[in-house]
Amino acid sequence: MEQYDFIVVGGGIVGAAVAHKLAQAYPEAKVAVLEKEGGLAQHQTGRNSGVIHSGLYYKPGSLKARTCLDGYGQMLRFAQEHGVAHEVCGKVVAAVGSEEETRLETLRLRGMENGLEGLRYLDERELREREPHLNATKALLVPQTGIIHYADATEALLRSSRAIVRLQTTATGFTQEGVATRKGLVRGKNIIVCAGLQSDRLARRDGVEADLQIVPFRGDYYELSPPAQAKVKHLIYPVPDPNFPFLGVHFTRMVHGGVECGPNAVFSFAREGYTKTAFSGADTAAALGYGGTWKLFAQHWRYGLGEYERAFSKTKFLNALQRLLPSLERADLLPGRAGIRAQALRRDGSLEDDFVLRQGERAFHVLNAPSPAATASLAIADEILRQAGYVG
Ligand SMILES: Cc1cc2nc3c(=O)[nH]c(=O)nc-3n(C[C@H](O)[C@H](O)[C@H](O)COP(=O)(O)OP(=O)(O)OC[C@H]3O[C@@H](n4cnc5c(N)ncnc54)[C@H](O)[C@@H]3O)c2cc1C
Known part of the structure; x- marks a missing residue:
């Protein structure tokens, strides 16, 4: 049976970035x-928005703020060097009304601090020149924002790492010899787990005690019809609600063409089910059996209801979008x-809200890596290698 120097669980962008950094730090390692x-x-x-975020939103000093701008620069350099399609197209954050203008100024100051x-x-x-169709009483230009297809970046990172990728291999636990999988043991002593939606489950199996559980929130997107696409020149974002890390429905140009709008954020009855009716008994029981979920519902039921309405009513979704682009019509929104x-x-x-990294009994775990973890992935990988003691 083969023995590896390092085993990374998870073939998303964080796992790929870790493999890439390991190859740089240990060129001979398997x-x-x-x-x-x-x-x-x-x-x-x-399945994300494909935005290379600039670091505007994040609390100064947080791991997110520290890694986002660093990760932004690293992602752009990697994309340039490895021919991954990307574009630094800039974004406009639009305030409507005086209350949002005040919050926009707070964001601007935060961005400068970051x-x-x-x-x-x-x-x-x-x-008017830049976004002639945008409704805004005040608009902030954030030039350092880009677009990329993160699945392309993941593949390029893994190609450059020369890591051995074993697909259809589900990690089920950790032993002294390595990672237990449904296909048997994979041997290796240094294990890093980047399992996204399953991160809490694998961390618990490795003795990590954290006051955290992953609760899945689905975000639906629409695509703009070709004539409506011409109404969006940059990325267009609303001023986010300070109570939620989700950024509100926004307009995103995609690097391979087209413009998406969304996502909303609704509780999902399955961690990995992407339709409106997807259901997993185990995931639902885990989420609804967790006190934190009910407390979140109780505190934010009004917000949650609005998001649900937008999930099931195209008209409500359109209304939210028309706040920024009033000339949009129902026919402009394609599934x-x-x-x-x-x-x-x-x-x-x-x-x-912040990224959370934890050492378990046998593996190092990425417990929470929400947006902008795709942007920040290469800087998060640096942090993981440092915290896990693999680099000085
Ligand atoms: C709707 C949406 C929009 C977003 N927009 C942006 C954006 O524009 N910009 C940005 O920077 N970030 C964005 N994000 C956040 C970003 O996508 C995530 O932070 C990032 O992709 C996390 O990467 P990951 O590798 O940790 O997780 P994932 O991409 O979820 O990868 C985890 C991998 O682990 C695998 N896995 C899980 N369990 C096991 C197991 N037991 N054994 C083996 N493999 C396992 C999974 O199959 C999966 O491939 C967005 C996220 C969403 C959902």
């Missing part, structure tokens, strides 16, 4: 990546895909 699906990046990484360059308000003339966020929830119902 690295295996275990992925339970038949292909790479089938979950969050392959080290972003070129942030500035657009005057009316420039706003799109869905993604599911792994949202770590504390027992008191509060959302864990």
Whole structure:
């Protein structure tokens, strides 16, 4: 049976970034990546908005803030060097009304504290030139924002790492010899788990005690019809609700063409079920048997109800989008895909907003890696190698 120097569980972008960094730090090492699906990046990484975030939103000093801007630079360099299609197209954050304008100014100051360059308000003339269809009383230009297809980036990272990728290999636990999988033991002493929506389950099996559980939230997207696509020149975002890390429905140009709008955020009855009716008994029991979920529902039922309405009513979804682009019509919205966020929830119902990394008994675990973890993946990988003691 083969013996590996390092085993990475999870073939999303975080696992791929870890494999890439291991190859740089230990060029001679044998690295295996275990992925339970038949292909790479089938979950969050392959179903996200494809934005290379600049670090505007994150609490200064948090792991998110520290890794986002660093990861942004590393992702762009990697994409340039390895021919992964990307574009730094910039984004416009649009405030509507005085309350949002105040929050936008807080965001601008936060962005400057986080080290972003070129942030500035657009005057009316420039706003009309840049986004002629946008409804905004104040608009902030964030030039350091880009787009990429993270599944392409994942494949390129793994190619460059020369790691051995073992698909359809589900990790079920950890032993002194390595990782137990449904296909038998994979031998190796140094194990890093980057399992996204399943991270809490694998961490618990490795003795990690955390006041956190992953609760899945589905986000639905629509695509804009070709004539409506011309109405979006950059990425367009609303000012986010400070109570939620989700960013509100936004317009995103995609690097391979087209414009998506969304996602909303609704509780999902399956961690990996992407239709509106998807259901998993085990996932639902885990989520509804967890006190934190009910506390979240109790605290934010009004917000949750609004999101549900948008999930089932195209008209409500359109209304949310028309707040930013009033000339959009129902026929402009074509059915799109869905993604599911792994949202770590504390027992008191509060959302864990920052990235969480933990050492278990036999493996090192990425317990929470929500947005912008795809952007930040290469910097998160640096942090993992450092915290796990693999680099000085
Ligand atoms: C709707 C949505 C929009 C987003 N938009 C953005 C964005 O624009 N920009 C950004 O930076 N971030 C964005 N994010 C966040 C980003 O996608 C995630 O933070 C990132 O993809 C996390 O990567 P990951 O590798 O940790 O998880 P995943 O991509 O979920 O990968 C985990 C992998 O582990 C595998 N796995 C799980 N359990 C096992 C097991 N037992 N054995 C073997 N394999 C296993 C899974 O099959 C999966 O392939 C978005 C997320 C969502 C859901």
